[in-house]
Structure formats: structure tokens, C-alpha cells
Amino acid sequence: MFDYTVKTDQSVEAVVEKLKATLKDEAFGVLWDFDLSDTLKEKGEAIDGDYHILEVCNPKKAKKVITAHREGGYFLPCKLAVFTKDGATHVGMPKPTKLIELIEDESLQSIALDVETRLTRAIDNSI
Numbered sequence: 873m874f875d876y877t878v879k880t881d882q883s884v885e886a887v888v889e890k891l892k893a894t895l896k897d898e899a900f901g902v903l904w905d906f907d908l909s910d911t912l913k914e915k916g917e918a919i920d921g922d923y924h925i926l927e928v929c930n931p932k933k934a935k936k937v938i939t940a941h942r943e944g945g946y947f948l949p950c951k952l953a954v955f956t957k958d959g960a961t962h963v964g965m966p967k968p969t970k971l972i973e974l975i976e977d978e979s980l981q982s983i984a985l986d987v988e989t990r991l992t993r994a995i996d997n998s999i
Contacts, residue, residue, distance in 0.1 A: 873967075874966055874967060874970045875964050875965065875966050875967060876964055876965055876967055876988070876991075876992055876995065877962055877963070877964025877965075878962070878963060878964065878995060878996070878999055879957075879960040879961060879962045879963075879999075880960065880961050880962075880963070880999035881960065881961070882961055882999065883922075883961060884921075884922040884923075884924055884954050884955065884956060884961050885922075887954050887961055887963050887998055887999065888905060888924050888926065888954050890997075890998040890999075891926060891952065891954065891963070891994060891995070891998045892905075892926075893998075894993075894994040894995075894997040894998050895926075895928055895991075895994045897994070897997070898930075898990040898991070898993060898994045899930050899932070899990070900928045900929060900930045900950075900990065900991070900994065901928065901929055901930075901931075902926055902927070902928050903927045903928065903929055903949050904925075904926070904927040904949075905924060905925075905926055906924065906925045906926075906927070907922075907923075907924055908923040908924065908925055909921065909922050909923040909924075920956075921955065921956030921957070922954075922955060922956050922961075923953070923954075923955040923956070924953070924954045924955070925951055925952070925953050925954075926951070926952040926953075926954070927949040927950070927951055928949055928950050928951075928952060928991070929948065929949040929950065930987065930990070933983055933986065933987050934948050934949070936983050937972075937980060937983055940977065940979055940980055940983075941975055941977050941980060943975060944972070944975060944980060947968070947971045947972065950965065950968065950987065950991060951965060951966065952964070952965045952991065952995070953965065963995050963998065963999060964995070965991055965995070967988055968984040968985075968987045968988040968991070969981065969984045969985055969988050971984070972984035
């Protein structure tokens with residue numbers, strides 16, 4: 873699987889707020905909390921349910937990636953999605969280890985694994 877996704881019975885808003893705290897514990901900052909569902913509604917393209925996208929960054933890890941391979945910035949910042957589907961709230965992300973494979977530079981794999989471990993833990997601690 874290219875992603876890590878889990879579901880919970882909590883609301884999207886509750887998970888987003890918990891994620892912000894658990895991400896901080898993992899040395900990630902939230903750069904942007906984008907309410908996609910509201911934006912689409914404003915554009916006349918409403919969707920069922922809530923959908924938030926959080927763009928998050930660990931500056932030290934980001935620097936290591938773009939210093940080693942500038943195109944690694946294509947995958948930055950990391951994105952987490954929190955949305956409703958089939959009556960439940962889902963929270964997930966594309967796995968950094970899968971994304972970084974596209975660059976074909978083994979030196980970046982350990983950085984991606986550390987980022988993935990931290991983000992997975994933040995997600996798990998939010999649900």
C-alpha cells in the first residue's frame with residue numbers, strides 16, 4: 873500500500889486538533905490546515921462530509937532531503953488527510969518511504985523511514 877490510513881469514531885475536527893498536538897510532540901509543525909470541503913462548497917462543488925488536509929514539516933528532516941536531492945522538495949511538505957468516509961472519520965497519509973522510492977536515492981530512505989515512523993505515531997496517538 874502507498875498509504876497509511878486508519879479510522880476512528882471521533883469527529884474530523886477533534887482529530888485535527890489532536891493531530892496538531894501530537895505532531896508537535898514528534899517535532900512537526902502544521903504549516904497549513906486546509907478545509908477542502910469548505911473551499912469546494914464555496915466554489916459550488918460541495919462534497920459529502922468533511923475533508924481537511926494538513927501540510928506538516930519537520931525543518932531538520934526537510935533540510936536533509938533537499939540538501940541531498942533538490943527534487944526531494946517535490947514531496948514537501950508532508951500531507952495528512954482527515955476526512956469522513958462510510959460514516960467514519962479517516963486519517964492518513966501517503967507513506968514517505970513509498971514516495972521517496974521515486975527518487976531512486978537510497979541515502980534518503982532512512983530519512984523517509986524516520987519521518988514515516990513519527991507521522992504514523994502522531995496519527996495513532998490522535999485517534
